[in-house]
Amino acid sequence: MTQSPATPLPPPKERRRLRETASLTQAQLAARLGVSRQTVRAWESGRTAPRGAKGEAYSKMLADFAERSKVTPEVTTEVTPPQTPGSVTPVSLAKEVVVAVPQAQATPSSPGVSAPAPALTPAQAFDALYAFCAPALVRQAYLLTGRRELARESVERAFQLAWQRWPEVARDRDPAGWVRAAAYEYALSPWHRFRPRYRHPEPPPAAPADRVLLDVMLSLPSSYRRTLLLHDGVGLGLPETAAETEASTPAAAGRLLHARQAVAARLPDLADPAELHRRLTGLASAERLRAPKPPVVRSGSERRARFWTRAAIAFTVAIIGATALTLRTAPTQYEPPVPPGEAVQGVPPRSAPGPLSEEELSLKAKLRSETAHGPERLVPRAE
Known part of the structure; x- marks a missing residue:
């Protein structure tokens, strides 16, 4: 199949897929x-x-490229197969996946057109996205937090949220970017410092150079650390990095510049971004970070969704019960309060005790000074 210059180009995602089918990088194609x-x-x-x-x-x-792969440019194919476990490449931090289904149907009787690939089910598409992105995301979260367990938990929570919102994620232009942003947000949450098991540091990397690099990364502010990892670690462009960090392009450029200066101040050999990318990739790949299986993540997401649904139902029922009890025990008629007292004519008001007058004080002193044996007093006698 040939294509003339007047023929419209395939969609942007299809252009990338065709390049990857030909096993070419963006730099090789540009050359x-x-x-x-x-x-x-x-x-x-x-x-x-x-x-x-x-x-x-x-x-x-x-x-x-389309003729070599026997696929027309208008039809998207299945998900790119995941990398084999344990293999490390310089761009292992920059893996992305596009989950799609065939957009054009070809009849089997059409000459020269192969039958389209069957559409993936939601579970299959999610499992493919997870298998392709999870290993790299766990390494990236480790570079952000310096904690192995938190990195694994961040990626698991991000994919659980993606499975709960799968219709939205599946239609997103960049599903891998959606999950990456969710994992970064959870990993950099300041509330983790209040959790008991995260109050103590984890064992550092074995290599001294890796320990110094990780210490430098963790000393940066979270926004600088995230910008540096996305641009120099993952390999995103400056506009894409600014968009994912929800900042303007000048602000992202400033964060990147200050982060590079902070790293170069302690590690002068990492002033080159290419060398920094290589070292970040090596540091992340040196740790044995494993993510759970996709079915475990999907089942955990479903359990969490059921739990919060039942909790919301129970809370609603409690509110309804409390409202019904209040209506049942509330008085049915108005009871006026007791009115304040009124003065009655002819009855002197009751006075409160106050200080004694001079006459009362002299009489009190006289009564206390007299003895009980005088004729003025009558004392009972036992007979």
């Missing part, structure tokens, strides 16, 4: 076309559209 890597990234993200001679060459190259 073939004679453009920069940022230009290829902009074409694949949909920010810009290829034009002119470069666009014609790009469309022809995509058509060649």
Whole structure:
């Protein structure tokens, strides 16, 4: 199948998939076309559209990739298979996946057109996304927090939330980015410091160089640490990093600059971003960080959803019961309060005790000074 320059280009995600099918990186494709890597990234993200001679060459190259893979550019294929466990590549921190179903149906009787791949079920699509992204996300969360258990828990919670909102995540332009943002938010939550098991530090990495690098990373503010990891560790561009950190591009650039300066102040050999990327990848890959299986994450998400649903129902029932009890025990008629007292004519008001007058004081003293044996007093006598 050939494609003329007048033929519309495939969607941005399909362009990236065709490049990955040909086992080419963005830098290799840019070298073939004679453009920069940022230009290829902009074409694949949909920010810009290829034009002119470069666009014609790009469309022809995509058509060649589609012909080699026996798939038309209008049909998206299954999820890219996950990397084998234990393997480490320089871009292991930058894995992403696009979960899609066939967008065009081809009849089996059509000549020269292969049958489309069967659509994935929601559970299969989720398991594929998890298997592809979870190992790299656990390593990234470890670089953010320095805690192995918290890194695993952050990724598990993020995927549990993704399974609860799977219709929304499945239609997202970047499902891996959605889950990554959720994992980062949970990992960097300040409430973890109040948990008893997170009050004590975990054992540091075995290599002294890795310990120093991790200590430098953890000494940075959380926003600087996240920006540095996304840009120099994962490999996102500055606009994508700013969008994921919910900051403006100048603010993200400032955070990245200050983070690099802080790292270079303690580790001068990491002033080069390429060397920093290599060291971050090596540090994350040196730890044995394993995530639970996808069915375990899905079942945990479903249990959590059932728990909160039942808790909401129980709380609602308690409110209804308390309201009904209040209505049942409340008085049915108005009872006026007791009115204040009124003065009655002819009856002197009762006075409160006060200080004694001079006459009362002299009489009191006289009574206390007299003895009980005088004739003025009558004393009972026992007979």
